[in-house]
Each structure stands twice: as structure tokens, then as C-alpha cells.
Amino acid sequence: xKNIETDVLIAGGGYTGLWTAILHKQQASNKKVTIIEKGxxxxxxxxxxxxxxxxxxxxxxxxxxxxxxQ
Ligand SMILES: Cc1cc2nc3c(=O)[nH]c(=O)nc-3n(C[C@H](O)[C@H](O)[C@H](O)COP(=O)(O)OP(=O)(O)OC[C@H]3O[C@@H](n4cnc5c(N)ncnc54)[C@H](O)[C@@H]3O)c2cc1C
Numbered sequence: 001x002k003n004i005e006t007d008v009l010i011a012g013g014g015y016t017g018l019w020t021a022i023l024h025k026q027q028a029s030n031k032k033v034t035i036i037e038k039g040x041x042x043x044x045x046x047x048x049x050x051x052x053x054x055x056x057x058x059x060x061x062x063x064x065x066x067x068x069x070q
Contacts, residue, residue: 004034005032006032006033006034007024007031007032007033008020008021008024008031008032008033008034009034009036010033010034010035010036011035011036012035012036012037012038012044013035013037013040013041013042014041014042014044014045014046014047015046015049016046017035017037017041018035018041018042018046021033021035
């Protein structure tokens with residue numbers, strides 16, 4: 001592997017790693033963010049996810065009360 005200079009190094013290109021990278025870039029777009037992925041980004045659990053909201057759906061009435069419909 002070649003030497004890399006970076007501000008943030010993230011191991012794993014699943015939802016967790018990719019969202020972490022996006023949030024870092026949103027906070028400081030000049031920050032150099034690097035993801036190291038052993039296979040292909042999204043090839044782990046994130047690529048198999050069914051896209052369901054799971055436990056969030058049962059919290060919907062409370063979330064709506066706190067934050068509104070939108
Ligand atoms: C079949 C299935 C269905 C699902 N359905 C849902 C759903 O409907 N709703 C929901 O909310 N959740 C669902 N989930 C759970 C959800 O997909 C996971 O919680 C989520 O994707 C985890 O994301 P992650 O980034 O933490 O992990 P991962 O997606 O597993 O990403 C980790 C990444 O790290 C990489 N990695 C590992 N070790 C190294 C290393 N040493 N160096 C470099 N890279 C490495 C892996 O290759 C992988 O790409 C489902 C999971 C599965 C398996």
C-alpha cells in the first residue's frame with residue numbers, strides 16, 4: 001500500500017463509514033477524508049440491507065410530536 005496523507009481515515013465503506021465521510025466533508029469540505037475498504041464499498045451488510053426503518057417506525061408518533069410531520 002502506498003503512503004497516504006489524510007485528515008480523517010475511515011476503515012470500512014459501509015453505511016457507517018460512508019456517512020461518516022459525508023458528514024466530515026459537509027462540516028469542512030477542504031478536509032481530506034480517506035476510506036479504506038477491504039472489498040467493495042457496500043459489499044458488507046449495507047449492500048444486503050432491506051431498507052426498512054425497523055424500530056424507528058414504532059417511534060413515529062413520538063418523533064412527529066417532537067419534530068413535526070416533515
Ligand atoms: C440481510 C440484511 C438485511 C438488513 N436489512 C436492514 C433493514 O431493512 N433496515 C436496517 O436498518 N438495517 C438492516 N440491516 C442491517 C444494516 O444493513 C447494518 O446494520 C448496516 O449496513 C451496518 O453498516 P456498517 O457500515 O456498520 O457495516 P458494513 O456494511 O458491514 O460495512 C463494513 C465494511 O467494512 C469493511 N471492512 C471490514 N473489515 C475491514 C478491514 N479490516 N479493512 C477495511 N475494510 C474492512 C467491510 O468489507 C464492509 O464493507 C440488514 C442487514 C442484513 C445483513
